[in-house]
Amino acid sequence: MATEFTDKDTYQDIFDPHAYCNIYYGPKSGLLVLDGFLDFGLRKLYETFIVRGIKGKTLIDIGHGPTIYQDLSACEVFEEIIGADYTDRNREYYERSLRNEPGTFDWTGAIQKVCDLEGKGMTVEEKRKKLQNTVKKTIKCDVLKSNPMEPLNLPKVDCVLTFGCLECACSDLDTYSRVLKNVASLIKIGGHLLVSEILNCSSYLLGGKRFSCLVLTEEFMRRAIVEAGFAIVDLEVIPRKYDKEQYELCNHDSSLFVLARKERDV
Numbered sequence: 001m002a003t004e005f006t007d008k009d010t011y012q013d014i015f016d017p018h019a020y021c022n023i024y025y026g027p028k029s030g031l032l033v034l035d036g037f038l039d040f041g042l043r044k045l046y047e048t049f050i051v052r053g054i055k056g057k058t059l060i061d062i063g064h065g066p067t068i069y070q071d072l073s074a075c076e077v078f079e080e081i082i083g084a085d086y087t088d089r090n091r092e093y094y095e096r097s098l099r100n101e102p103g104t105f106d107w108t109g110a111i112q113k114v115c116d117l118e119g120k121g122m123t124v125e126e127k128r129k130k131l132q133n134t135v136k137k138t139i140k141c142d143v144l145k146s147n148p149m150e151p152l153n154l155p156k157v158d159c160v161l162t163f164g165c166l167e168c169a170c171s172d173l174d175t176y177s178r179v180l181k182n183v184a185s186l187i188k189i190g191g192h193l194l195v196s197e198i199l200n201c202s203s204y205l206l207g208g209k210r211f212s213c214l215v216l217t218e219e220f221m222r223r224a225i226v227e228a229g230f231a232i233v234d235l236e237v238i239p240r241k242y243d244k245e246q247y248e249l250c251n252h253d254s255s256l257f258v259l260a261r262k263e264r265d266v
């Protein structure tokens, strides 16, 4: 499935946030639900923030797209979360989802799972409020820039989380390595990076359009993260459950999660 590179302006013009959530995270048929990714991601986020105790003042969620699941455990241990994404539509949809506005995707199932994992007896409504109060804003960013937050110059933060964004933003592996360094520049020494990507994926379908995805492997990710100045603290890969129709939709074979600590500026 060779696909021409989908650049950020195509994301800006045609990426449909609601359709993406339904196709990939719909509770009964979402591809990233059926293949085990969503449960995996929620578990790794819970392990990182609640069990391991990674915490701090500020976390930036880069490339959040239209989804909020990735911030559900982080909001318990960071004073503030700042969202960041290239497209106006995704930033707007993310904000509307935080407020659980009518017409946005229903994250109740994922929120309930996180409440169950955390085991503090929190209700779905309490978790929604906690997340809404912790995400202070979402700002335009471009990971291809050496300062992804340009023209803003943010103070360095304790943590950056980026799920399923960099493999969409980068046309080749050299660019991916450079972009990891751009993202690393936002983090304090001793701070943490959480990255999750699907592996060996070349494209995915959305609204009849094929979006390109950079083909990544575990070996490349290990090397690129270390070369960007990090020490890997935790890395886990889970295989995907296959089915032919879903393979047409998105052709990854596994999902990867990495927690890394920034050791040096590069």
Ligand SMILES: C[S@@+](CC[C@H](N)C(=O)[O-])C[C@H]1O[C@@H](n2cnc3c(N)ncnc32)[C@H](O)[C@@H]1O
Pocket (backbone or CB within 6 Å): 007, 008, 011, 012, 015, 062, 063, 064, 065, 066, 067, 070, 084, 085, 086, 087, 090, 141, 142, 143, 144, 163, 164, 165, 166, 168, 169
């Ligand atoms: C597939 S979505 C990821 C959605 C979500 N994080 C998830 O876990 O499903 C990819 C996101 O990357 C963003 N993106 C693409 N190119 C970018 C760039 N150069 N800088 C910042 N974000 C970018 C898109 O706007 C989109 O929201």
